[in-house]
Amino acid sequence: MTERIVVVGAALLDGGRLLAARRSAPPDLAGRWELPGGKVEPGERPEAALVRELREELGVDAEPVERIPGEWPLRDAYVLHVWTARLRPGSAAPAPLEDHDELRWLAPAEIWDVPWLDQDVPAVRETLTRLTAGRAH
Numbered sequence: 001m002t003e004r005i006v007v008v009g010a011a012l013l014d015g016g017r018l019l020a021a022r023r024s025a026p027p028d029l030a031g032r033w034e035l036p037g038g039k040v041e042p043g044e045r046p047e048a049a050l051v052r053e054l055r056e057e058l059g060v061d062a063e064p065v066e067r068i069p070g071e072w073p074l075r076d077a078y079v080l081h082v083w084t085a086r087l088r089p090g091s092a093a094p095a096p097l098e099d100h101d102e103l104r105w106l107a108p109a110e111i112w113d114v115p116w117l118d119q120d121v122p123a124v125r126e127t128l129t130r131l132t133a134g135r136a137h
């Protein structure tokens, strides 16, 4: 039986904008944009994984807000789950410390200005719907 590995992605929102992160590796994903995050470790709660990954990759202190319903298949046995998230008061600003070489805060009208990973597009579209409906901020 193939084990399913959950990858958590953060739709990190601030002031009505979404943080997009450009991957620096591996070569086949480099240059494409994604929701920062990573694999949930065995025994780890997905929300805890999200907070840990955002600290490691971006140097921020963030908290999950709500799960975006749905799950999206990635390569191999990976599946993407997405949460909206926000910075906690006093958090540093995000910096591309690991896995990424550029970050951008995108306003709703700019969301499709970057080449997202194909597999992230449905989750990004869902996030945009929430942003424009004023249900996330």
Ligand SMILES: Nc1nc2c([nH]c(=O)n2[C@H]2C[C@H](O)[C@@H](COP(=O)(O)OP(=O)(O)OP(=O)(O)O)O2)c(=O)[nH]1
Residues within 6 Å of the ligand: 007, 008, 009, 029, 034, 035, 036, 037, 038, 039, 040, 053, 074, 075, 078, 080, 099, 117, 119, 120
């Ligand atoms: N973080 C993240 N990974 C994604 C997204 N879309 C997508 O296909 N992936 C893929 C890339 C990787 O193969 C895998 C997640 O790996 P990762 O490298 O970000 O996770 P990680 O920090 O736990 O990795 P590792 O160094 O511990 O191996 O999922 C996404 O939106 N966010």
